[in-house]
């Protein structure tokens with residue numbers, strides 16, 4: 001079979017339904033019990049052979065995306081090329097729908113998407129385990145971009161165990177004006193704990209049995225009672241206005257309101273797509289966020305959606 005002239009991969013955003021954070025490790029990372037759920041907001045990464053590595057980006061937040069070698073899509077292409085002794089002479093185009101620096105792992109999604117796209121373009125024949133290993137070298141959230149669905153991330157979040165889900169969960173996301181830096185939010189979490197004398201708990205936090213049962217049962221009300229995010233106080237400390245976004249969604253009838261990962265996107269679990277529309281309209285009218293998006297999870301991980309001959 002001849003190699004394709006271009007490959008497009010679709011890759012989802014994530015919300016963390018549980019994010020339990022231990023104290024800082026010696027390497028500066030924090031051990032996590034990170035329960036990821038992929039949701040139906042997607043970036044598309046298209047890779048085409050070119051004279052040298054080049055990146056372009058389209059979409060509402062495209063101006064906030066770096067187009068140099070620091071882009072996770074470029075880093076993924078270079079890492080795969082390096083492993084297979086070839087050059088990464090490709091044009092990577094990112095069609096971006098995932099909010100940038102919003103706590104929804106958009107950059108990580110692009111890393112996973114570019115890796116799968118280059119793998120298909122070059123026909124490297126890399127195993128799933130090799131691809132996951134490269135993902136983990138790129139960032140803690142990147143392996144989950146490849147697998148999607150629902151998974152428990154341990155270690156710094158890169159050691160994944162797939163989780164069973166018994167149904168579809170509906171969400172509304174309130175996108176904030178401006179992003180938050182992930183290291184700054186972890187740093188603020190450490191600072192707040194030290195200042196208040198809060199014990200960061202066990203060296204390796206555990207997933208909540210009630211939360212895992214709710215996911216397995218597809219029970220949105222039970223999931224709403226079990227969600228938690230240890231980074232939420234830190235995100236609120238750095239972005240106090242987030243409190244009014246969370247309150248607006250709760251008042252509008254969301255089952256649960258929480259910060260997505262390191263924020264500042266606010267995530268609202270709702271009973272149904274119809275309830276989602278009501279909550280979305282109330283959030284849009286509240287003036288407490290820049291944009292509102294509905295989505296559902298679990299969503300499929302990185303998937304080749306087009307392969308041009």
Ligand SMILES: C[C@](O)(CO)[C@H](O)COP(=O)(O)OP(=O)(O)OC[C@H]1O[C@@H](n2ccc(N)nc2=O)[C@H](O)[C@@H]1O
Nearest residue numbers: 028029030032139140141142156157182183186261262
């Ligand atoms: C907040 C989450 O999005 C939740 O899924 C992730 O933990 C962040 O994952 P990520 O963006 O892929 O982060 P990485 O690129 O691996 O690390 C960026 C920085 O975040 C902090 N970091 C990240 C992951 C982790 N378990 N502990 C950390 O302290 C570190 O300061 C690190 O230097």
Ligand SMILES: Nc1ncnc2c1ncn2[C@@H]1O[C@H](COP(=O)(O)OP(=O)(O)OP(=O)(O)O)[C@@H](O)[C@H]1O
Nearest residue numbers: 071072100101102103104105106107108110141182
């Ligand atoms: N492909 C990419 N898309 C967006 N940002 C990228 C990309 N590659 C690198 N970055 C850099 O990463 C930073 C974080 O962007 P990203 O959208 O991944 O944040 P995030 O969703 O908060 O991440 P996470 O949830 O994994 O902590 C951006 O400010 C940008 O400088």
